[in-house]
Amino acid sequence: xxxxxxxxxxxxxxxxxxxxxxxxxxxxxxxxxxxxxxxxxxxxxxxxxxxxxxxxxxxxxxxxxxxxxxxxxxxxxxxxxxxxxxxxxxxxxxxxxxxxxxxxxxxxxxxxxxxxxxxxxxxxxxxxxxxxxxxxxxxxxxxxxxxxxxxxxxxxxxxxxxxxxxxxxxxxxxxxxxxxxxxxxxxxxxxxxxxxxxxxxxxxxxxxxxxxxxxxxxxxxxxxxxxxxxxxxxxxxxxxxxxxxxxxxxxxxxxxxxxxxxxxxxxxxxxxxxxxxxxxxxxxxxxxxxxxxxxxxxxxxxxxxxxxxxxxxxxxxxxxxxxxxxxxxxxxxxxxxxxxxxxxxxxxxxxxxxxxxxxxxxxxxxxxxxxxxxxxxxxxxxxxxxxxxxxxxxxxxx
Numbered sequence: 001x002x003x004x005x006x007x008x009x010x011x012x013x014x015x016x017x018x019x020x021x022x023x024x025x026x027x028x029x030x031x032x033x034x035x036x037x038x039x040x041x042x043x044x045x046x047x048x049x050x051x052x053x054x055x056x057x058x059x060x061x062x063x064x065x066x067x068x069x070x071x072x073x074x075x076x077x078x079x080x081x082x083x084x085x086x087x088x089x090x091x092x093x094x095x096x097x098x099x100x101x102x103x104x105x106x107x108x109x110x111x112x113x114x115x116x117x118x119x120x121x122x123x124x125x126x127x128x129x130x131x132x133x134x135x136x137x138x139x140x141x142x143x144x145x146x147x148x149x150x151x152x153x154x155x156x157x158x159x160x161x162x163x164x165x166x167x168x169x170x171x172x173x174x175x176x177x178x179x180x181x182x183x184x185x186x187x188x189x190x191x192x193x194x195x196x197x198x199x200x201x202x203x204x205x206x207x208x209x210x211x212x213x214x215x216x217x218x219x220x221x222x223x224x225x226x227x228x229x230x231x232x233x234x235x236x237x238x239x240x241x242x243x244x245x246x247x248x249x250x251x252x253x254x255x256x257x258x259x260x261x262x263x264x265x266x267x268x269x270x271x272x273x274x275x276x277x278x279x280x281x282x283x284x285x286x287x288x289x290x291x292x293x294x295x296x297x298x299x300x301x302x303x304x305x306x307x308x309x310x311x312x313x314x315x316x317x318x319x320x321x322x323x324x325x326x327x328x329x330x331x332x333x334x335x336x337x338x339x340x341x342x343x344x345x346x347x348x349x350x351x352x353x354x355x356x357x358x359x360x361x362x363x364x365x366x367x368x369x370x371x372x373x374x375x376x377x378x379x380x381x382x383x384x385x386x387x388x389x390x391x392x393x394x395x396x397x398x
Contacts, residue, residue: 043074108136140171175341186299353391
């Protein structure tokens with residue numbers, strides 16, 4: 001019987017080695033730049049590699065999804081080069097969806113591609129999303145889609161349900177959660193906060209609906225606010241009159257899409273005088289250029305005010321008493337999205353520069369050194385030394 005045990009052991013070892021060899025041959029998984037920031041060359045290489053996998057097996061759902069994401073990210077990173085090379089390893093997103101329909105129609109990946117490509121937020125979109133969830137109830141990427149969709153329906157119960165599932169999956173970046181915590185911590189009671197994208201919106205909702213933190217704040221994503229039905233329900237809920245898009249007026253603007261968002265922000269400011277209004281530092285400056293003179297950096301967001309604001313008092317209070325900063329000094333958990341976190345942390349630099357000047361004037365050498373050390377670390381990690389040098393005095397670099 002001893003010989004049999006040895007044979008079985010060798011067989012199991014052989015299977016394990018073979019399995020590792022097969023897995024090692026698979027190309028690297030591709031993530032959206034919401035989760036990881038990579039170069040155009042990386043996306044090009046990934047598209048070629050996953051296309052080879054599809055050439056071997058058209059029904060390889062994982063390969064279809066990665067091929068799609070590589071193409072989408074390449075197109076968004078460098079649309080001109082992607083267009084010039086389009087044809088073999090770069091394909092149009094519609095073409096990839098049609099390929100998926102023909103070869104993996106009954107899969108999670110197919111329905112996930114549909115909702116990623118045709119984001120209408122209508123009833124058909126919900127059906128496709130729920131079908132994806134049915135086929136992949138353990139896939140964390142669908143949880144964020146469900147959270148975002150039910151936010152547009154103002155369904156707080158489902159926001160809490162899917163936000164909790166996403167959080168418990170371990171897929172949410174600890175660094176991005178920390179960043180959003182500090183944004184919310186910067187705000188006055190009952191604030192209205194305008195945000196820009198996934199990473200400054202969805203994690204804030206998780207903190208609100210899963211961790212029950214700062215539920216007094218109304219977080220408005222500027223892109224989702226373009227949805228008429230959502231905007232009407234949202235404004236009604238916070239006591240604002242509806243805003244109807246004036247198509248003729250908007251079409252006269254150089255950038256109609258940006259124009260609508262600017263008008264929505266201005267409408268909110270005009271009628272929400274009973275609540276403080278903030279614009280996150282991640283929002284494009286082009287969206288608030290008309291009101292820039294009335295914005296004050298009070299934390300990780302700009303506070304709108306027609307009256308002068310002593311923003312330094314807010315900055316000092318937030319830095320010394322409100323913010324959680326240990327994760328900036330040393331992340332204590334693996335973070336798939338560390339490249340994204342490092343870019344988001346660039347937003348601390350103008351705040352730290354103001355605080356550095358303040359502590360210099362007040363003679364607080366300990367705080368001054370602490371700020372300059374942390375700012376330099378963040379600038380180095382994000383490869384933003386030129387920006388850092390523009391913001392800080394020479395002796396901050398010592």
